[in-house]
Amino acid sequence: MxxxxxxxxxxxxxxxxxxxxxxxxxxxxxxxxxxxxxxxxxxxxxxxxxxxxxxxxxxxxxxxxxxxxxxxxxxxxxxxxxxxxxxxxxxxxxxxxxxxxxxxxxxxxxxxxxxxxxxxxxxxxxxxxxxxxxxxxxxxxxxxxxxxxxxxxxxxxxxxxxxxxxxxxxxxxxxxxxxxxxxxxxxxxxxxxxxxxxxxxxxxxxxxxxxxxxxxVEHRPSPSLLERAGEVIEGRDAFTLIGEQDRARQEVLHAVDVARERGKKSIVVVTGGPGTGKTVIACRLLGDLCNQPHANPRLLSPSGTLTRQLRRTVGDDFRGLLSTFTDKMPSGITDDSVVLLDEAHRARTYPDHQQGSFPLILGKLLQRAAVTVLFLDERQIVRPTEGLTLTQLQQHAQHARFGFAHIDLVSQFRCNGSRAYQQWADDLYQPGGTAPLWEGSDYDLDIAANPEQLEQWVADHIRHGQTARVTAGFCWPWDSPSTPPLKPEVAITWNGPDGPATWARPWNSRADEPAFEHPDVPARPFWATDTGGHDQVGCIYTAQGMEYTYNAVIMGADLVRRGDEWIAHPEESHDGQLRRLPPHRYLTYALNTYRVLATRGTRGTRIYSTDPATQAFLHALISPHAR
Missing domain, CATH: 3.40.1350.10 (Trna Endonuclease; Chain: A, domain 1)
Structure with missing residues (x-):
């Protein structure tokens, strides 16, 4: 064009x-x-x-x-x-x-x-x-x-x-x-x-x-580009698969073979919670597909942060193979393409992109590609303009007469491999019911007494060469300019032993590139990985899809615990779209948000709530044995 x-x-x-x-x-x-x-x-x-x-x-x-x-x-x-x-x-x-x-x-x-x-x-x-x-x-x-x-x-x-x-x-x-x-x-x-x-x-x-x-002329990756991409991915230990991750890979490759041999389009859904290796499998599959003859694969993600991190990992030369999937149909997808859609739960479903109850743009993508593999965790849907479920995809495949396969990942490869911690977080961030006590010993979990304690914990790990980050719910204003100096808008006051104390830090930068005069302030896509990110507070949109070794989470007043249930206060949110929702709808997104934030750390997590009653509730969940 x-x-x-x-x-x-x-x-x-x-x-x-x-x-x-x-x-x-x-x-x-x-x-x-x-x-x-x-x-x-x-x-x-x-x-x-x-x-x-x-x-x-x-x-x-x-x-x-x-x-x-x-x-x-x-x-x-x-x-x-x-x-x-x-x-x-x-x-x-x-x-x-x-x-x-x-x-x-x-x-x-x-x-x-x-x-x-x-x-x-x-x-x-x-x-x-x-x-x-x-x-x-x-x-x-x-x-x-x-x-x-x-x-x-x-x-x-x-x-x-x-x-x-x-x-x-x-x-x-x-x-x-x-x-x-x-x-x-x-x-x-x-x-x-x-x-x-x-x-x-x-x-x-x-x-x-x-x-x-x-x-x-049709724009499609050359054999030499695919060969180099395949070699790069094969040579990276980060994309080595273990156990059921490789089983999922084999299931997908089998579905691809069947679709090509019989000429029948297929949808493959890989589900799993945080840290089960969905992104690793997607990258590994991209490498496999690049090495197949007459390949035309794509790895897409609705998250620009994840896309840019992956491009940095495998090299920007392959940016056409790795793209952000938003509200436009990707170019060059043909009936021999295999499309890998990571973080499919974040696929946009704006009303004007709907066709009946199924997103229009995504529907076109599924219709055009030979095989579409979607990596999905329904409990990571954090906005009303996102959301895709296994049931929706299954019904769409049936209606379109596509082949359909589903693989569910269970093993935990983040959170120190602790299924106990993943289950604890899953159970904790349910709307109601008895909350679980933490009695595990294979993950470093505790409740911080105040934000300064959180920051000290993070700083100690940074000094020892580990990655550590602070994240928070979107309960503070975000009016900083896109370039530094950033305003310390995440401000929390609590009663310390010497009277009222205040802690304040800026949100992460909103810019896609670091500022010239402030190279120590990472750009938004690299807040989770680059030096200096620990000095800012990350939000759901910069933390989702990322991981770091030690994880500090600040829960705001938008989600508080009262008795045996969580209560949502959308008016406490500074997300302009979410704060207009009724409390019962906001509750789902708030619970999903804090579940995501609580599962970014590979070895340890500290949680702090600005609401005293919720803080006391969380504190009571950590058993003396775990301390």
């Missing part, structure tokens, strides 16, 4: 006209389903005329130009793509990253990132390198040979900025992509020299048939 396609000469005649921009805005809505931002439209007005002028000055008028070309498997768009034939007669695509920068801030601590005004963005050479890698790995193949190149065009940039940007690029893989500033983009000493700097000197026009074939 793209906004505009024609020869450079044709584009040059139109890009400066307001009717051209208006048509691009209209097509953007049609192609991408939403209106472009005002900032994006302003950049079109400034950059498109500048680019076509440069290309014409280089004598490249007859090459084909695509503006805002989409890379479906990643959701990214190339500012401009030039198509022509190289000296060997192969179709060549030159990705061009356009910037209007006149100044930028670089940091030796983060050479891959650049700060522009208030935004931190990827270095443009790395950005265009990612586009080239995608074209090589998702479009180029034996039946459609394509070469790919990349160039950064900073048409307003002075020489000193270009020099600064070239320095970090020269030390890494981005060295292959030229960075051209204002002084480099003139036809000096000749148009041919400019074309050489742009990486287009020997390109000749491609035929209409070439262009059409390029636009219609």
């Amino acid at each position: 793209h906004l505009y396609g024609a020869t450079v000469a044709e584009a040059a005649r139109g890009v400066g006209q307001e009717t051209f921009i208006a048509a691009a805005e209209h097509r953007f809505k049609q192609v991408f389903g939403q209106a472009p931002s005002e900032e994006e439209v302003r950049s079109w007005r400034r950059s498109w005329p500048a680019l076509t002028k440069i290309l014409c000055s280089a004598g490249l008028e007859t090459l084909h130009l695509l503006l805002e070309y989409s890379l479906p498997a990643t959701g990214e768009r190339v500012d401009a793509l030039l198509l022509g034939r190289d000296a060997e007669g192969r179709l060549c695509a030159v990705a061009i990253e356009l910037k209007q920068w006149t100044r930028a801030q670089l940091s030796p601590v983060r050479p891959g990132m650049v700060r522009i005004a208030e935004r931190v963005v990827q270095h443009p050479a790395r950005q265009v390198g990612g586009y080239v890698h995608y074209l090589q790995q998702w479009v180029n193949r034996d039946d459609f040979p394509l070469t790919a190149r990349g160039t950064v065009v900073l048409h307003d940039a002075p020489a000193d900025l270009v020099t600064d940007l070239r320095a970090p690029a020269a030390r890494g893989p981005a060295a292959a992509y030229p960075i051209l500033g204002r002084d480099d983009l003139t036809p000096q000493p000749s148009p041919h020299a400019l074309a050489q700097r742009l990486g287009c000197a020997e390109l000749s026009p491609a035929s209409a048939e070439d262009i059409e074939r390029f636009l219609q």
Whole structure:
């Protein structure tokens, strides 16, 4: 998909006209389903005329130009793509990253990132390198040979900025992509020299048939990409399966074989509580599928945090194979695809995405793929806009006449392998009934007397080289800016031996990238794993799907214990969507939330409630034997 396609000469005649921009805005809505931002439209007005002028000055008028070309498997768009034939007669695509920068801030601590005004963005050479890698790995193949190149065009940039940007690029893989500033983009000493700097000197026009074939080609991972992904996953001990995890893997691979042999679509559901290894199995299966011939697998998750953690683990080169599943149908899924949907309980089910009682987008995904494997824990549904159940999936498979299989995981591989602790947490966070006493000895569980004690416990483990984090229910405001300094908004006052005492800490950062001036404050996706995360309080949305060695949980006033039942107070929540729910509906999400938070620690957990009666109740559950 793209906004505009024609020869450079044709584009040059139109890009400066307001009717051209208006048509691009209209097509953007049609192609991408939403209106472009005002900032994006302003950049079109400034950059498109500048680019076509440069290309014409280089004598490249007859090459084909695509503006805002989409890379479906990643959701990214190339500012401009030039198509022509190289000296060997192969179709060549030159990705061009356009910037209007006149100044930028670089940091030796983060050479891959650049700060522009208030935004931190990827270095443009790395950005265009990612586009080239995608074209090589998702479009180029034996039946459609394509070469790919990349160039950064900073048409307003002075020489000193270009020099600064070239320095970090020269030390890494981005060295292959030229960075051209204002002084480099003139036809000096000749148009041919400019074309050489742009990486287009020997390109000749491609035929209409070439262009059409390029636009219609199916984007799917190349065998070499799949082979490398499979090797990376196979080589990681973190994805080794044990016991029933491997049994689940074998069941899924059997279902895949049956579906391919008989041509019948299948749904496989793998259920299990926190720490039973659902994500590990999903990654292991991705590696297996990458090693199968004619594979077209995907590993999806509704959680952007989990997706980014997995990309970091296996490498960002495989980002098209690992994607966040939200409210759009992933591209490139075909009737030979196997889709692994981790954390399926978090799949969005907004009313406008429903078809009857089943989510519309998810239904389309199940209909298109050969086999869909969903990893599910119904008790991790924490919002009314999420939620998918085993029964729903079973009924959908029956209605669609799909094959269906269900594997339930029981063994606990987090929480020190303690089934006793997992069962205790499961039973504790039930709506009512007699709460269980903790009498286990295979997991470090206790109730903290106050938040300072929680923090000291966490700090002690950090000093000994362990990962430890504090999380809390969403019972405090969250008005901090997206970049540090963060406000200490999680503030708790209690009566200590010397009178009232107050403890306050900030929530985790809301930014997806760490701030330039505060590299010690992790970005949201990496709060659970990166240095400095223990200084902020994590919430359900940053903790879910993650784990760390020691786990401190603060229960707020939204969930309190009275007698033999839990009482919900949605008005105490600062989650704008949840606090409007009636108490009986909010109760389910609150119980699920605290169950998730209480099961992040692999070796130990401390719990503290801001409600004195609930604190006393929790304290009474920890038997003298466990202390």
